[in-house]
Amino acid sequence: MQSRDYRDVMSGAALLVLGCAITIYSLFTYPIGSITRMGPGMFPAVLGGILGVLGCVIGIPAWFRSGEMPEIALRQLVIVLLSIGAFTILLEPFGVVPAVTALTVGAVLADDEVSVKGALILVAIMALTTVLLFQKLLGVPFQAFRWPL
Amino acid sequence: MAAVSIFYDLADHIAIGLGAILTPANLFYCFLGVLLGQLVGALPGIGVLVAISLLFPFTFHLEPTSALIMLAGIYYGTAYGGSTASILLNVPGQASSAVTCLDGYPMARQGRAGVALFMTTVASFVGASVGILLMMLFSPTIAQNALRFGPWEYFSLMLLGLIAASTMASGAPAKGIAMVILGIVLGLVGIDVNSGVGRFTFDYLPLYDGISLASIVMGLFGVPEVIATIRDVKKESFVTRSISYRSMVPTRDDMSRSWAPMLRGTAIGSFFGALPGAGALVSSFMAYALEKKVARDPSRFGKGAIEGIIAPEAANNAADQTAFIPTMTLGIPGSATMAIVLGVLIIHGVTPGPKLVVDHPDLFWGLVMSFWIGNVILVILNIPLIGMWVKVLSIPYHYLYPVILVFVCTGAFFVENSSFDVVQVLVFAAIGYFMRILGLSAAPLILGFILGPMMEEHLRRALLLSRGDFWLFLERPISATTLALSLAVLIWAFAAYFRSSRAAPKMPAVETES
CATH class of the missing domain: 1.10.287 (Helix Hairpins)
Structure with a gap:
């Protein structure tokens, strides 16, 4: 208060x-x-x-009145925003798989609940989903991997 | 004679609608829509707005009719899914199912979860059916009359819609209106159609196309919701992990107690759903309050009274259906979710409004008939597959939110195949989180974002036609009535706010989605 x-x-x-x-x-x-x-x-x-x-x-x-300032979830805020930023930076030069990997790994770090094994499985599932569902099925012009050089 | 011709027309419309919906592709998208709606609706932490904003980018590349059918399916599907989490977890899957927790969870603890789930599904179907019937009966008449509306009427109606939606939803009315205005300004970013001037583009080329609807919606709702939920998420405890079909059979007493609340809830939901601002959330609370008031023994409420789950669930489903009436017949959405539906239609090149009903009967009646099919599918999905929904509920949030974020980023990219749209998500996510902290709700902002450019257009046209004379707004009866109503809503909202803030100065602002 x-x-x-x-x-x-x-x-x-x-x-x-x-x-x-x-x-x-x-x-x-x-x-x-x-x-x-x-x-x-x-x-x-x-x-x-x-x-x-x-x-x-x-x-x-x-x-002129009293009030309360809600707490800012600083760790979650910074990590989630950085993960999305990493996705944006990696997407076009390196392809969607590295971008999704960075996003998923980053997102998992916002919380302490997921084990390393769980995180790896999650990354594998998300990478596979984006390639199969978005790229192959929905036709998003992603490239799975790229090397900018 | 007139009554007979109405039925002829109705039969005609049903035939047109069925012709549009009964194609394999549209049936598939209807099924997909309600399935996804039910799925994300059941998951606590994903509200209807987040659900729609996550999934609507994937409808961009469909035919307008298919896109609309699928989007609508997601929308009313969430209303069915929302009650499952309320009953089993005591955590609402949707804001509009929050009130269902009060008696649904006690019922589950008494071992009556099966009955509760079965009866809420029935109530949801009854509520939705009446809502759809009302839409079928009234839409043609409303559209016919609205064809005569000029820019004056449209401007006034949009103003009423914005004021009602932003002041009645939650918290301080001044904040709601401020958010609407901020939304309108954001909606103006890009090339001004009248003069060709790029507004608020700061000579940055990608901004000339305006702000991406998908990015702003996902940035303001999806990501801040994730950030806030990661930390606050609670460990849920299930009451029952398996529900047998036998346990779903209601007793004779349940049945005789249920029909009247079902009808009262439906009536409340149908009426308030069509009005701007109120919608499913407000009508579910009103339905509950009414049941408690008319009950012979109000002390049963909160301890597993079946009336307490039937009435709100009938109300929120009826409201979800009648919310389509103003959106489709007038082109004026009453909530942020409906505004997104409208925005998607505009992107598809379909201008919503009375002309839509008259010029695109296949689209309009196809949508209406898809409601029937979608609701039947939802009943089928709900009752036999209840075991699957229980499993869905047990997915922990820490596995869910990375998936949400991947969908947000890929979805935003998908719309225009541009990374700049993902950058926009990032920017709006940061803004959205601080808005949340400051108690500024994002729903009115979205409403303003979508309606703003149209309002400016109508205002300009109105003033051009009347040679700069504002009096014409008050000389035309419909426009004058609407403006008077807007003023009344505004005064009422501020008065109610000041009264409540004086009575309970520390009343927490409830963050609501509609």
């Missing part, structure tokens, strides 16, 4: 900044047009304004 509801203060502030950024960027980058003939900038500029107001509606009352 904290003396202020920082969760909502933060979301309010984020929305306020985002809303202002959208409005300012739209006003300076795109033609606004008139009410009759709306330009590409008008709709996003108005929306950004509403977003900013809502940011204040959410954030200001939160400053």
Whole structure:
């Protein structure tokens, strides 16, 4: 329990900044047009304004009430995102099997439940599934293996 | 005479629908859809939105009718699967089956899991059937009337849909609306059709095509759900590992207690399913509350009262079917899930709305008839194969989530065969997780993302036709009524929120999916 509801203060502030950024960027980058003939900038500029107001509606009352900040699952967050990143980086130069292997191994590391043997079986199943189901059956233009050189 | 002609029309429509669905390919996709729906619906930790977002990329390369049939099958299939986990594990497979835990799990502990599973399947089928019948009866009329709608009506209806869906679902209404707006802005990314200007593309070429629907949905729902669940997942304990057919036979007392709740639940679900914002989740809770109120002995509830599982399951299945009515006849989805169905149709080049019902009767009535076939398949899958679903439930989550992540990444790539779409998943996954932490729900964002560009288009056309005069929105009766309703919903939502936050200042925001 904290003396202020920082969760909502933060979301309010984020929305306020985002809303202002959208409005300012739209006003300076795109033609606004008139009410009759709306330009590409008008709709996003108005929306950004509403977003900013809502940011204040959410954030200001939160400053004056107590609240709780939920815990961030940092390990799971970082590992899962890194695994997806590894998949993206490996996919085109090296092929889908290395990419899926990296993703599966990475994902398993987010938790302590799976044994090494279990992880190896999982990797084998996933590699086989992606090649057979996605590449052969659904025709995704994956290459199983590649060597970029 | 009029009644007779309605039946002639209906027979006509049924024939068109059956003609469209009774092809081997479409029957196969219907079967595949409900099977996958039932499967992922039964798995706790995979909600209907995650299920649809995981599987819909694989419908992109199908015919529009097949894609729609399969997608719809996944959607209503999850409603059948959801109750299995509620009854056996005391963990809802779906949010809309959460209330089924209250009496379903006690029934299972009393050794009556078989009866509970059997009767919820029957209730689900009855609810769904009535929902489909209503859709068959009302859709042509709604579509006929909606053909006269201009951009004013569409803009107002979409506004009502967005406001209702974002304020009634969960938590603070201001947050819901803020998410809708953020979604609309994200939907605007890409080339503006009217001026040819690339908006929010920052001169980065792949962004000119806009943000990929598959990537944003999987990034915001699928991945954050996984990240949050890995740590919070509990060790489940089964009440019963095997269920015999004999144990499914309901007693005479069960039967006589069940029919009235089934009908009341169906009525609630059918009505609220068609409205934006309420849907299956809200109607299941309302059905339960009503049963408790009308019961002669309310103290039985929570201790294995069969009425407490029948009514909500009938309600959520009826609601899942009637939710298709506004989506298909008006092109206005009432929930994020329906918005995804709509988005997939648009990608297939089919514009949903009244013209769809009139111009593509094969698609529309094919879908309706596929509901019948899909629901019958679900009953067949549910009762004899219950042992298999019990096994599915015992797959531990730590083996499941790596599979989910592989599906997310390959699925996102599959849509356009582009790695940039996987990068988008990564970005939205990070945003989605922090939104979750900050209590900003992603469902309204998706709704705004899909409806936003259409709303802008209608607004521009409306103002162009009326030469910049806003009064026309209020002079046209349907548009004026809808706008008044939107305002009423908005005021009601804020008033209810402030009242509840004053009464219980620390009420936790319930994260819901719809």
